[in-house]
Amino acid sequence: MNPKKQKYTPRERYKARWAYVFLAPWLLMFLIFYAYPLIYGTIVSFTNYTIGSMKWIGLENYRTIFTDYRFWRSLRATIFYMLIVMPLQVFVPLWIANTIQAYKRGFNTAVKLVAYIPGVTCSVALVLAWRFMLDPNIGFVTSFLKKIFGARFSPFNTASTAIPIIAVLIAFTNLGATLIIYSAALNAIPADYYEAAELDGATRWDQLTKITIPLLQPTIVYVFITSTIGALQIFVIPQLMTQGGPNFMTSTVLLLIYSAAFGDNKFGYASALGVILFLITAIFALIQFRITRRETVEY
Amino acid sequence: MKNNKYSRNYVSIPSTILVILLLVWVMVPFYIMFFASFKPNFSILRLPPDLVPLKDFTLVNYKAVFERADVFLWMKNSFIISVSVALATAFIAVTAGYAFAKIKFPGKNVFFALVMATLMMPKQMLLIPNYLVAYNLHLQDSFHGVILTTIAPAFGVFLSRQYITSLPSTLFDAAEIDGCSELGKFFRVALPLSLPAVGTISIFAFFTSFNDYLWQLIMLSNKKLMTMPVGLSFFGQTMHNNRAAQLALSSIGTIPLILIFIACQKFFIKGATVGAVKG
Missing domain, CATH: 1.10.3720.10 (MetI-like)
Structure with a gap:
């Protein structure tokens, strides 16, 4: 058992659930408008994305950038x-x-x-x-x-x-x-x-x-x-x-x-x-x- | 050491004069913007230009601005966006700040590290993916889209966490003993007590989103949704040779912001130090 987890009494566990409720609006904004774009942008960087189409081209963009x-x-x-x-x-x-x-x-x-x-x-x-x-x-x-x-x-x-x-x-x-x-x-x-x-x-x-x-x-x-x-x-x-x-x-x-x-x-x-x-x-x-x-x- | 309590309180006259000169220099564009906007175009375009305040006073530039630019619409749009962003940012910041400050929960340190990371990494870096995400969610060309994508609560979460941490925990314990629910503790104790932090967060968010030219330029192509910064840049292109009219519109766009700033100055003095000097 993780010793950290044992520190929570039932009352504290109830409160911890509320903590996630209070955290939810921020977390949602973070996931949709920060974490997801970060991952999505990295994927797009390996494609020749134009509005409407997208094809995997590997490191081609990076190669072009450096030249x-x-x-x-x-x-x-x-x-x-x-x-x-x-x-x-x-x-x-x-x-x-x-x-x-x-x-x-x-x-x-x-x-x-x-x-x-x-x-x-x-x-x-x-x-x-x-x-x-x-x-x-x-x-x-x-x-x-x-x-x-x-x-x-x-x-x-x-x-x-x-x-x-x-x-x-x-x-x-x-x-x-x-x-x-x-x-x-x-x-x-x-x-x-x-x-x-x-x-x-x-x-x-x-x-x-x-x-x-x-x-x-x-x-x-x-x-x-x-x-x-x-x-x-x-x-x-x-x-x-x-x-x-x-x-x-x-x-x-x-x-x-x-x-x-x-x-x-x-x-x-x-x-x-x-x-x-x-x-x-x-x-x-x-x-x-x-x-x-x-x-x-x-x- | 009679009346010089701290030696850092030493007044250096040459240095003071240099500071004043620097600030005068910083204010030159504002002086020009304001006083040249009340002059006919020809008198500011000759060399050297006539920049004596109120000489050849005319309102012709303001007339041109109101005829050719949707000033009120742009101003209204900017206010709708920035006020909504300010309120939403403050709400998100205070709820999360409360959780970080007063509740023990698994994963707290990881989540807080994410707040710190987003605090250090400006959103402009994600310009393209953010736009593509907004585009795929059909959020471009609408106010709610711009508002949703402009809310950047990291600074506010950090500030309100610092602030709520400083509130005595006994207050929350007492409320709990008196039968206050978890929601009640937030709405009846944490929120009212952290109004100063809410003020600082919303004022900062307001000014940041008001000046978010790049994002509004990308997100809003419908002319009815044009905001003040985008409108100013558009007007600067279409009225390229009418400098006095450009300066008149710049004054209209600037003066309300300066007045709001002066009215809310104490929030700036408080807020600017968050993150830099550990309180």
Whole structure:
């Protein structure tokens, strides 16, 4: 007998049955809209699925992906976005949180609110405003840049300028949530630590690098992982700013999935791309999962 | 150390100025969106554009928007979808959160690991299979289809479990001794006490589904079901040269969300930290 099972009294067994009732709505949603699509998508990735027909073609889709320049360009662009977005999302809110820590409620809250606003706005509305500012012909920001870099400068014609611009726009739409996370973590550090350090003659820089940063390390790791996973899902802003062009140089993996399925009607191929994206993300999620588990042992 | 209680309370003026400048920069698109929407197209299209607030004030862009775009329909559709998603998410989250927090049952750890896994793995990854499943279940091009497929309760389950765990178990024991049934304990004790968590969960779900442009773009092709984000992008394409009208519609789509956000700000401050800092 499993010793675990013996721990249930009849009363507890009755209650455990109710637990499954309470769990049922979530479990149903999980099975139909998460677990089943995951399995189904993996199966579809081995077929040449188009709406209405489906034929098993084995690893053909994967073979095509790895020889498809569109995939390599999208993957390269996704990593390029990630390398700019991730450090900005990790360190800029940390710096803001540390700066506003000294202020009382009013200014402190105001900064958090303002930083959060782009995050609750329709991203499409924001993109329309940015497109007005950054239009290659009539945008006033572009014309200002042209004065600096020369009249032929066109920021969205090459990935080396388009991706950094879009990445900065993406990074600063999500400042708010991370800022709040860091602020809460900063507040949780006991004041005694700083007082003791100050008595021992530690400078402010020492306090930042020897107390604040080490104690915030779990939070920093969390933000690092979630922003990395988030960067793998970049879609809306490149899609509306450049459509991934020119020729997939500013595309992302998710954008390629979208255009393969809904542009080319290649659902099998798109599913195979989805499986690859899923596996890449799962690696980061797994790292995060292990770290969180370690910290929530006492529950 | 007179009035500087914590040394982290040190005010750095240069750093503060940089923070303010950064936030001003973040707000520039909103300034432009709002003030340029009240100007004639020609005055914002010249270089440098005229962006002085309220100069050459005109409502012509808003008139164009109301004539050519189904603004109210798009707004209504977006609200129907996001409010339903918010309520359904909160319900599913709190029922499951209650089971995880207060009941002992076999398989609890496995189920909770699934919650954590879905919390870390965003749904966009399953874009294509999710669409195919929705398609096979005839859920595309309908509100209930979009609502059902948008509900993503992992975050809420996690949040409400944390919250309900913090409620004293004696409350539930007392209710049981007083003759409360299992359902009664949920509806009369757990649910009323976890209303703050319900608020946070529904607000987050509301904003997430309101902004779920990609999924709505794929799922809804019927023009009568078009939502605000999809409508905005559609309007941006059809009215490509009328920038002022685009900005007017963007303002209409943005201002209600900012007002709701400001009204519900305390939920954001509470909710954002869930998952990051163990409470």
